[in-house]
Amino acid sequence: MRAFAELIDRLAFEPRRNAKLALMTDYFRATPDPDRGYALAALCGALDFPAAKPALLKALIAERADPVLFALAYDYVGDLSETIALMWPAQPAEAETGRLGAIVAALGETHRAALPARIAAWLDALDEQGRWALLKLMTGGLRIGVSAALARQAVAALGGVAAAEVEEVWHAIAPPYPALFAWLEGRGPRPDAADALTFRAPMLAHPLDEAELAALDPADFIAEWKWDGIRVQAAARPGETRLFSRSGDEITAAFPDLAAGLGFDGVIDGELVVIHDETVAPFSAVQQRLNRKQVGARLLAAFPAHLIAYDLLFAGGEDLRALPLLARRARLEALVTAAGTARLRLSPLIPFADWPELAARRADSAADPAIEGVMLKRRDSPYLAGRPWGPWFKWKRAPDLVDCVLMYAQRGHGKRSSFYSDFTFGVWDGERLVPVGKAYFGFTDAELAELDQFVRRNTINRFGPVREVAHGAGGGLVLEIAYEGLQVSTRHRSGIAMRFPRIHRIRWDKPAAEADRIETLRERLGAAPPPSRRTVPARDDGG
Amino acid sequence: MSVRPEDLLHPRPEGLYCPPGNFFIDPLQPVGRALVTHAHSDHARPGHGAVLATRETLDIMAIRLGADFCGTRQIAPYGETIVEGGVAIRFEPAGHVLGSAQILLEWRGCRIVVSGDYKRQADPTTPAFAPISCDVFVTEATFGLPVFRHPDPAAEIAKLLASLRRFPERAHLVGAYSLGKAQRVIRLIRDAGYDAPIHLHGALEKVTRYYTERGIPLGDLRPATGAARADLAGALVLCPPASLADLWSRRFPDPVTAVASGWMRIKARARQNGAELPLVISDHADWPDLTATLPQTGAGQIWVTHGQEDALVHWCQAGGWAARPLRLVGYGDEDAGGAA
Numbered sequence: 001m002r003a004f005a006e007l008i009d010r011l012a013f014e015p016r017r018n019a020k021l022a023l024m025t026d027y028f029r030a031t032p033d034p035d036r037g038y039a040l041a042a043l044c045g046a047l048d049f050p051a052a053k054p055a056l057l058k059a060l061i062a063e064r065a066d067p068v069l070f071a072l073a074y075d076y077v078g079d080l081s082e083t084i085a086l087m088w089p090a091q092p093a094e095a096e097t098g099r100l101g102a103i104v105a106a107l108g109e110t111h112r113a114a115l116p117a118r119i120a121a122w123l124d125a126l127d128e129q130g131r132w133a134l135l136k137l138m139t140g141g142l143r144i145g146v147s148a149a150l151a152r153q154a155v156a157a158l159g160g161v162a163a164a165e166v167e168e169v170w171h172a173i174a175p176p177y178p179a180l181f182a183w184l185e186g187r188g189p190r191p192d193a194a195d196a197l198t199f200r201a202p203m204l205a206h207p208l209d210e211a212e213l214a215a216l217d218p219a220d221f222i223a224e225w226k227w228d229g230i231r232v233q234a235a236a237r238p239g240e241t242r243l244f245s246r247s248g249d250e251i252t253a254a255f256p257d258l259a260a261g262l263g264f265d266g267v268i269d270g271e272l273v274v275i276h277d278e279t280v281a282p283f284s285a286v287q288q289r290l291n292r293k294q295v296g297a298r299l300l301a302a303f304p305a306h307l308i309a310y311d312l313l314f315a316g317g318e319d320l321r322a323l324p325l326l327a328r329r330a331r332l333e334a335l336v337t338a339a340g341t342a343r344l345r346l347s348p349l350i351p352f353a354d355w356p357e358l359a360a361r362r363a364d365s366a367a368d369p370a371i372e373g374v375m376l377k378r379r380d381s382p383y384l385a386g387r388p389w390g391p392w393f394k395w396k397r398a399p400d401l402v403d404c405v406l407m408y409a410q411r412g413h414g415k416r417s418s419f420y421s422d423f424t425f426g427v428w429d430g431e432r433l434v435p436v437g438k439a440y441f442g443f444t445d446a447e448l449a450e451l452d453q454f455v456r457r458n459t460i461n462r463f464g465p466v467r468e469v470a471h472g473a474g475g476g477l478v479l480e481i482a483y484e485g486l487q488v489s490t491r492h493r494s495g496i497a498m499r500f501p502r503i504h505r506i507r508w509d510k511p512a513a514e515a516d517r518i519e520t521l522r523e524r525l526g527a528a529p530p531p532s533r534r535t536v537p538a539r540d541d542g543g
Numbered sequence: 544m545s546v547r548p549e550d551l552l553h554p555r556p557e558g559l560y561c562p563p564g565n566f567f568i569d570p571l572q573p574v575g576r577a578l579v580t581h582a583h584s585d586h587a588r589p590g591h592g593a594v595l596a597t598r599e600t601l602d603i604m605a606i607r608l609g610a611d612f613c614g615t616r617q618i619a620p621y622g623e624t625i626v627e628g629g630v631a632i633r634f635e636p637a638g639h640v641l642g643s644a645q646i647l648l649e650w651r652g653c654r655i656v657v658s659g660d661y662k663r664q665a666d667p668t669t670p671a672f673a674p675i676s677c678d679v680f681v682t683e684a685t686f687g688l689p690v691f692r693h694p695d696p697a698a699e700i701a702k703l704l705a706s707l708r709r710f711p712e713r714a715h716l717v718g719a720y721s722l723g724k725a726q727r728v729i730r731l732i733r734d735a736g737y738d739a740p741i742h743l744h745g746a747l748e749k750v751t752r753y754y755t756e757r758g759i760p761l762g763d764l765r766p767a768t769g770a771a772r773a774d775l776a777g778a779l780v781l782c783p784p785a786s787l788a789d790l791w792s793r794r795f796p797d798p799v800t801a802v803a804s805g806w807m808r809i810k811a812r813a814r815q816n817g818a819e820l821p822l823v824i825s826d827h828a829d830w831p832d833l834t835a836t837l838p839q840t841g842a843g844q845i846w847v848t849h850g851q852e853d854a855l856v857h858w859c860q861a862g863g864w865a866a867r868p869l870r871l872v873g874y875g876d877e878d879a880g881g882a883a
Contacts, residue, residue: 013810013813013814013818015819066861068854069688072688072854073688073854076690077690077811078811082810086689086808087690128692411788411817413817417800417817418787418788418789
C-alpha cells in the first residue's frame with residue numbers, strides 16, 4: 001500500500017508527461033502481482049467499490065471529529081478524501097495494513113455491514129499519505145493528471161512493446177491482469193484477444209501540408225468526407241457489440257441504440273454521428289449523448305446514433321489489416337449491405353480527377369456543418385496502428401477566425417510555469433468586452449515570451465494566479481483566434497463556446513476597438529444549428 | 544482579577560491598544576508608540592514614533608525597512624521587565640523567527656500574553672517558546688484547522704535531498720520566505736549533512752548574512768545571480784516563493800520547484816503555488832500545538848488575532864474557555880506567497 005500511495009502522491013505533483021510515465025513504469029517493475037495490477041486498474045478507473053461511498057466515509061469521520069471542525073476543514077480543503085486523510089486521528093504507531101492487493105480483495109469481499117469497521121481499521125493503521133491513497137482508491141477518480149491511456153503506455157514500456165499492443169489485449173483481460181504482466185516480462189504468451197471483442201489500435205492520419213500535394217498522384221488516392229462526430233471502433237459478433245473510443249475507452253453503455261442495431265460480425269472503424277431525416281447532424285447533437293452512464297428513451301429518440309463505416313479491420317475472426325485499402329473496402333461494402341440496417345452506413349467516396357477538383361468539393365462542403373474536411377487515403381494502404389506518415393492525410397477546411405481582445409492570463413504548468421500562457425479573450429458586446437474563450441496554444445516559444453512580457457507590463461489586477469490585462473477601446477492586445485465550431489453554452493456569460501480555440505495570429509498592429517463583436521459570432525452560430533443547451537467539450541479529434 | 548482585561552488591552556483599527564501604557568502592539572498603521580513582536584512586515588511596519596522590540600527585531604527592521612524606519616527605538620532584552628505607565632512589559636521568546644517574542648503585560652494583577660506568531664517545533668535558529676501563565680492569551684491561528692499537523696521537518700528535508708540525488712542534473716529551487724524560513728531551511732539542510740554551496744536569491748542575502756553574524760552557522764552560501772548557468776545544474780537554490788513564478792526562475796536549467804510552507808499540506812494549495820516538491824515546513828504552530836499550548840498558559844480567556852479563527856474559537860468554546868476572535872484585519876498578508 002505504501003508504494004502505491006507514494007506513486008500517486010508523486011504523480012499528483014509531477015507536471016511532466018515523460019516523468020509521469022517513468023514513475024509508473026518504475027512502479028510496475030518494482031511491485032509484485034497482484035498489487036501492481038490493482039494499481040494499474042485504479043489508474044485506469046477500472047475499479048469500482050459500490051459499497052464504499054462518500055456517505056460511509058463521512059459517517060466514519062463524524063464518529064471521530066467535531067462536526068463543526070470537520071465542516072470548516074472540508075470547506076477549506078475542498079476534497080473529501082484529502083480532508084479525512086489529513087484529520088483522521090493519528091495513531092501512536094503505524095501498524096501493518098497489508099498490501100494493496102489484499103485491501104482491494106477485502107473491499108470486494110467484505111460484507112456491507114462489516115465494511116465501516118474494516119475501513120476504519122485500515123485508516124488507523126496507515127499514515128496520512130496512505131489514508132489519502134486508500135480513500136481515493138475507494139471513491140474512484142484519482143484526479144492526479146494521469147489518463148488511462150497514459151497508464152497503459154507506462155505498462156507497455158515495461159515489456160518494451162508499443163502502447164498499441166497493450167490496447168489490443170486490454171479489453172480481453174481483467175484486474176489484476178496477471179497474464180498481461182507475465183507476457184510483458186517474457187514469462188508467458190501474449191494474452192489471447194481472439195475470443196474477446198477487444199479494441200485494436202486505430203490508424204490515424206497526418207494533417208495535409210498543401211505544399212506537398214503536388215508531389216502526390218491523385219490516382220493513388222481515394223477521398224472521403226471527414227465527418228464531425230466521434231471516431232469509434234465497433235467490435236461485434238452475433239449477440240454482442242462493443243464500442244470503443246479512439247483512445248480505447250469502452251463507450252458501449254452510452255450508445256445502447258447503436259450497439260443493439262449493428263448486425264455484423266467483425267471490427268469496423270467508423271464515425272459515430274447523429275442522423276436526422278437522412279442528414280448527418282453537427283457535432284453538438286452527438287455531444288448530447290456523451291459522458292452518460294444511462295441514456296433515457298427521450299434522448300435516444302431525439303439523438304439517434306448511427307455509424308458511418310470507414311474501414312473493416314476484421315471480418316469474423318479474419319484479420320484484414322494487412323490487405324490493401326480497396327480490398328478491405330470491398331469486404332466492408334458487402335458487410336454493410338448484408339447487415340441491412342439504417343444504423344450502419346458506408347462512408348461515401350468523393351469522386352475527383354485531380355487535386356483542384358477535390359479542393360473545390362472540399363470548399364463546397366463548407367455548407368455542411370457535419371463535415372470537417374476531406375480524408376485522403378492511399379488505395380494500397382494496409383491498416384497500420386498509430387500515425388504512419390504517407391498513407392493517410394486529413395485535409396481539414398480552413399478554420400473560422402475571429403479577432404478577440406486579450407482579457408486575462410494565467411500561468412501555465414511544468415515548463416511553462418513561469419510564463420503566462422493560458423489566455424482568456426473576449427469580443428465586444430456594446431461598449432464592453434465579454435469573454436468568449438480560452439486558448440493556451442497556437443503560438444511559438446518566441447511569441448509566448450512576447451505575450452508573457454505583454455501580460456506582465458499590462459497587468460491591472462490580480463486574482464490569485466490570474467492576472468487581468470489592460471483591455472478596452474483605448475488599449476489592449478488583439479488575438480486572431482482560430483476555432484472549429486461554435487456552440488451555445490450556458491456556462492459562458494457570452495452564451496457561446498468555441499471548440500478547439502487557439503491563437504492563430506497575434507495582431508500587435510490592430511487597435512482593440514476594431515476587434516470583432518458578439519453579433520458576428522451569433523450570426524455564425526445561427527448559421528450552424530441546432531445548438532445544444534448543454535456543452536460537454538471533451539472529445540476526440542476524430543482524425 | 545481586579546480589572547477587566549479589556550481595560551489593559553483591546554483592539555482598535557490601528558491594532559491592539561494598551562490604554563494605561565499608551566502603546567500599540569504590532570500596529571497596522573503608524574502610531575506614536577509601538578511594541579513589535581517580530582520583524583515580518585505584516586507585524587513590523589514603518590513610520591512609528593517609538594518602537595520597543597528585541598535587538599534582533601530592531602536590527603532586521605532596519606535592514607528591511609531602512610535605518611530610519613521609526614523615530615526612536617529601545618531594545619527589550621528577553622526576560623527583562625520594562626515599566627511603561629504602570630504596565631510591566633516583558634518580552635519572552637516565541638520560537639517563530641530570530642528575535643521573535645511573545646509580550647507579557649501585567650497591570651493591577653491582570654496578566655495578558657500577546658503571542659505574536661509562534662511555533663513549538665524545535666528550531667536551532669531562534670530561542671524556543673515557553674508557555675507563560677496568564678489570564679488572557681492572545682493567539683494566532685494561521686493553521687487553526689485540524690487538518691494542519693506539521694510533520695518532522697527533517698523528514699521533509701530528506702525528501703529534498705533525495706530528489707537532488709535522483710535528479711543531479713536539475714537545479715532545485717526552494718521557495719522559502721526570506722525572513723526566518725529560508726535560514727531555518729538552510730540550517731536543516733546542513734544538519735542533514737549536506738555541505739555543498741547553497742545559492743541565494745538576492746532578496747535573501749542581507750537577512751541571511753545577519754543570521755550568520757548573530758552566530759547561526761549556515762555554511763557555504765553564494766549568490767544565485769551571476770553564477771554560470773552550467774554551475775547551477777544540480778544546484779540548491781533558495782528564493783522567495785513569489786520568485787518561483789517570476790522571470791528570475793528562467794535562468795535555471797530544467798528546475799525542480801520546491802516550496803517550504805505549512806500550506807503545502809493541502810494539495811490544491813501546493814499545486815496553486817506551482818510546487819512539484821511540496822515541503823511541509825512551517826514557522827507557525829500547527830493544530831496540535833495550538834490546542835496543546837492554550838491550556839498550558841492557564842488562561843481563562845483566549846483571544847484569537849488572525850488565521851482560521853472560527854475553528855479555534857469553536858474548539859475553545861467547546862472546551863469551556865471564553866474565547867473570541869479579534870477580527871484584526873491586515874495580518875497574514877506576508878503569507879500570501881506561501882510564506883507560512
